[in-house]
Amino acid sequence: MANPTAQCIAEYAELDKEYEQLQDIHKEYSKKVDEVRAIQRKCMSHIAHQRYRMRQIGDSVRRANSHSDGEDKDALKILSKNMDERKSHFRELEEVLPHENGVYLKIILGSVNVSLLSKQDKYQYKEDYERFKFYLSMIILIYALLLYFINMRVIDAAFQFLLVWYYCTLTIREHILKVNGSRIKGWWITHHFISTACGGIFLVWPDGYTYNAFRPQFVGFAVYLSLVQLLQYYYQSGSLYRLRALGERRNMDITVEGFQSWMWKGLTFLLPFLVGGYIFQLYNAYVLYGLSRHESCIEWQVYALAVIFLVLFLGNMITTIAVIRQKILA
Amino acid sequence: MANPTAQCIAEYAELDKEYEQLQDIHKEYSKKVDEVRAIQRKCMSHIAHQRYRMRQIGDSVRRANSHSDGEDKDALKILSKNMDERKSHFRELEEVLPHENGVYLKIILGSVNVSLLSKQDKYQYKEDYERFKFYLSMIILIYALLLYFINMRVIDAAFQFLLVWYYCTLTIREHILKVNGSRIKGWWITHHFISTACGGIFLVWPDGYTYNAFRPQFVGFAVYLSLVQLLQYYYQSGSLYRLRALGERRNMDITVEGFQSWMWKGLTFLLPFLVGGYIFQLYNAYVLYGLSRHESCIEWQVYALAVIFLVLFLGNMITTIAVIRQKILA
Numbered sequence: 001m002a003n004p005t006a007q008c009i010a011e012y013a014e015l016d017k018e019y020e021q022l023q024d025i026h027k028e029y030s031k032k033v034d035e036v037r038a039i040q041r042k043c044m045s046h047i048a049h050q051r052y053r054m055r056q057i058g059d060s061v062r063r064a065n066s067h068s069d070g071e072d073k074d075a076l077k078i079l080s081k082n083m084d085e086r087k088s089h090f091r092e093l094e095e096v097l098p099h100e101n102g103v104y105l106k107i108i109l110g111s112v113n114v115s116l117l118s119k120q121d122k123y124q125y126k127e128d129y130e131r132f133k134f135y136l137s138m139i140i141l142i143y144a145l146l147l148y149f150i151n152m153r154v155i156d157a158a159f160q161f162l163l164v165w166y167y168c169t170l171t172i173r174e175h176i177l178k179v180n181g182s183r184i185k186g187w188w189i190t191h192h193f194i195s196t197a198c199g200g201i202f203l204v205w206p207d208g209y210t211y212n213a214f215r216p217q218f219v220g221f222a223v224y225l226s227l228v229q230l231l232q233y234y235y236q237s238g239s240l241y242r243l244r245a246l247g248e249r250r251n252m253d254i255t256v257e258g259f260q261s262w263m264w265k266g267l268t269f270l271l272p273f274l275v276g277g278y279i280f281q282l283y284n285a286y287v288l289y290g291l292s293r294h295e296s297c298i299e300w301q302v303y304a305l306a307v308i309f310l311v312l313f314l315g316n317m318i319t320t321i322a323v324i325r326q327k328i329l330a
Numbered sequence: 331m332a333n334p335t336a337q338c339i340a341e342y343a344e345l346d347k348e349y350e351q352l353q354d355i356h357k358e359y360s361k362k363v364d365e366v367r368a369i370q371r372k373c374m375s376h377i378a379h380q381r382y383r384m385r386q387i388g389d390s391v392r393r394a395n396s397h398s399d400g401e402d403k404d405a406l407k408i409l410s411k412n413m414d415e416r417k418s419h420f421r422e423l424e425e426v427l428p429h430e431n432g433v434y435l436k437i438i439l440g441s442v443n444v445s446l447l448s449k450q451d452k453y454q455y456k457e458d459y460e461r462f463k464f465y466l467s468m469i470i471l472i473y474a475l476l477l478y479f480i481n482m483r484v485i486d487a488a489f490q491f492l493l494v495w496y497y498c499t500l501t502i503r504e505h506i507l508k509v510n511g512s513r514i515k516g517w518w519i520t521h522h523f524i525s526t527a528c529g530g531i532f533l534v535w536p537d538g539y540t541y542n543a544f545r546p547q548f549v550g551f552a553v554y555l556s557l558v559q560l561l562q563y564y565y566q567s568g569s570l571y572r573l574r575a576l577g578e579r580r581n582m583d584i585t586v587e588g589f590q591s592w593m594w595k596g597l598t599f600l601l602p603f604l605v606g607g608y609i610f611q612l613y614n615a616y617v618l619y620g621l622s623r624h625e626s627c628i629e630w631q632v633y634a635l636a637v638i639f640l641v642l643f644l645g646n647m648i649t650t651i652a653v654i655r656q657k658i659l660a
């Protein structure tokens with residue numbers, strides 16, 4: 001056998017050659033990254049220009065429409081329709097371009113780019129988000145069930161801290177989803193912000209008469225809510241899976257009509273539980289309001305939570321009705 | 331003048347031509363993105379392979395070293411040195427390649443890519459992080475000064491909530507920094523985690539004898555800490571600015587020695603304040619421990635905070651000493 005030292009040196013020399021190759025690849029990679037950036041900027045400024053001209057032409061069309069008739073009106077109608085279609089194309093083009101972070105993400109994350117540049121990545125991210133909610137709902141459910149048997153303010157506090165953390169994390173992820181084009185309604189994000197505050201107020205509610213009076217109902221509500229969230233998971237992830245299959249048009253089992261009928265079935269199943277949750281929220285508000293007028297109530301938390309639960313009830317109810325209305329009309 | 335309808339249609343037709351151009355650009359962009367991804371993967375797998383082979387050769391070198399002498403030993407020494415240099419080259423190559431998120435970011439953000447792929451972006455992100463700390467320290471300072479004059483548990487609670495949020499946000503940003511190659515010590519991140527918990531425990535500390543006994547000291551500590559953080563800002567952002575100028579080698583005013591001497595001046599100024607802060611933490615631990623043994627103390631928060639402050643004192647002291655030692659040795 002050869003001298004071990006010589007062998008080491010020989011092996012390293014060979015690796016060295018491969019390293020040169022790597023350097024070439026890396027140089028090419030760096031060049032390509034610069035190229036992509038340049039063309040990305042070009043693309044974005046083109047779209048901005050198109051949007052700008054579209055707005056101008058849109059104004060002209062409106063003006064022309066107000067003093068024209070017959071054939072002209074028809075021609076303008078067709079033009080408007082074309083322009084609307086074009087606008088939806090812009091959205092498609094933008095799907096694979098980076099997006100700027102909103103204020104909230106700028107504050108929390110800074111100006112790091114969280115754009116997902118392919119449909120596949122977006123889908124995975126959304127799936128990940130649903131799974132995260134699923135696991136945490138499970139944990140919250142089990143913890144809440146334990147709270148039935150163990151009654152210690154510290155353990156309650158840890159639970160409430162978990163809620164604060166969970167909802168806070170949700171809002172961050174939902175903002176990332178939004179940057180990446182999800183049409184999630186603003187209210188659901190606001191809802192999670194308010195829930196964060198709600199958890200925080202429960203957290204600082206000192207042990208005492210009112211706390212212990214409301215505690216069983218709080219635990220019951222937490223159990224109910226996490227059960228509903230588990231049901232919601234099946235609806236949302238099912239819908240996500242089907243929408244993806246529809247988008248890919250590869251899986252021919254699923255048609256638009258098929259999706260619609262599945263969605264309505266899912267919604268009809270889910271809705272009673274959701275509405276039950278909203279009514280539970282209203283009931284919480286009612287009970288807390290009663291407690292806040294009790295003579296031995298000295299905590300501000302009671303009244304504050306009554307107001308918050310009322311707001312949650314109203315916002316959820318109104319948004320859900322609006323969503324259903326929209327779906328029926330569509 | 332021409333018919334307004336005809337004019338609209340003509341203008342749109344012109345825009346249409348430009349749209350075709352945009353489509354071409356977009357197609358090229360999508361193609362380039364795919365190319366970048368492919369070459370990125372290639373680059374990463376090459377580096378992984380080099381690392382793997384390096385480890386193997388490293389083992390051989392160690393084995394060869396144990397039974398060789400004289401010339402061979404010298405040759406192996408040179409080889410080892412070359413290999414170490416090579417490894418630091420890998421790090422440089424990886425600077426512009428995406429990095430996988432750690433567990434914490436995966437949980438909070440999901441698997442979104444937060445890599446900053448250029449030195450410029452990294453620098454900006456770091457600067458942004460320092461500025462964020464600066465502004466928030468300012469806000470915390472002013473708020474803490476207000477607490478001297480206003481004594482209401484709700485307003486204290488809002489302050490403590492702000493601390494929880496602030497430190498929590500810091501840990502997120504620091505993990506993003508870390509993914510992007512910052513050599514920030516693990517302890518400082520842990521420190522901010524513990525500070526988050528610390529804020530949370532202050533938050534749930536109910537109003538009462540012990541809370542009010544410790545409150546003035548808590549407010550004083552908050553004021554002191556935010557002042558120190560403002561000083562730290564000047565050191566960190568100055569050091570960042572100079573390191574960047576060094577890295578660019580364009581600005582010839584700054585040399586490595588110049589940076590070193592500036593750094594030591596900055597550190598000598600900053601250190602007494604830092605150590606003052608650590609001693610303040612130790613003192614907090616001491617006072618809280620005393621309070622926790624008081625007969626009217628029924629709150630677990632008191633003892634828990636005493637332990638936490640002791641841990642913070644120890645961790646900060648040890649890490650700072652280690653950092654200084656490292657800098658002296660370097």
Ligand SMILES: CC(C)(COP(=O)(O)OP(=O)(O)OC[C@H]1O[C@@H](n2cnc3c(N)ncnc32)[C@H](O)[C@@H]1OP(=O)(O)O)[C@@H](O)C(=O)NCCC(=O)NCCS
Pocket residue numbers: 126181182183184185188225228232235236239270274277278316320323
């Ligand atoms: C009513 C409901 C079932 C409708 O769901 P849907 O059919 O997905 O509604 P939309 O078509 O408006 O969805 C638009 C987008 O928002 C998302 N979305 C809808 N509701 C969401 C929610 N509560 N949280 C997060 N994302 C939501 C959808 O996934 C979809 O995302 P996409 O654009 O990335 O594909 C759903 O909004 C829901 O479950 N709401 C109840 C939430 C609640 O009140 N929880 C507390 C219970 S007491």
Ligand SMILES: CC(C)(COP(=O)(O)OP(=O)(O)OC[C@H]1O[C@@H](n2cnc3c(N)ncnc32)[C@H](O)[C@@H]1OP(=O)(O)O)[C@@H](O)C(=O)NCCC(=O)NCCS
Pocket residue numbers: 456511512513514515518555558562565566569600604607608646650653
């Ligand atoms: C001691 C100290 C001044 C040294 O700073 P330094 O010279 O930048 O230290 P290092 O050379 O080890 O820095 C390595 C990296 O960690 C970063 N870093 C160091 N301390 C940091 C801190 N406390 N927070 C965030 N980042 C820090 C540096 O910016 C540098 O980043 P880079 O790799 O991206 O360039 C600094 O660590 C410090 O201010 N610590 C005190 C924090 C503290 O205790 N606060 C509470 C006061 S009671």
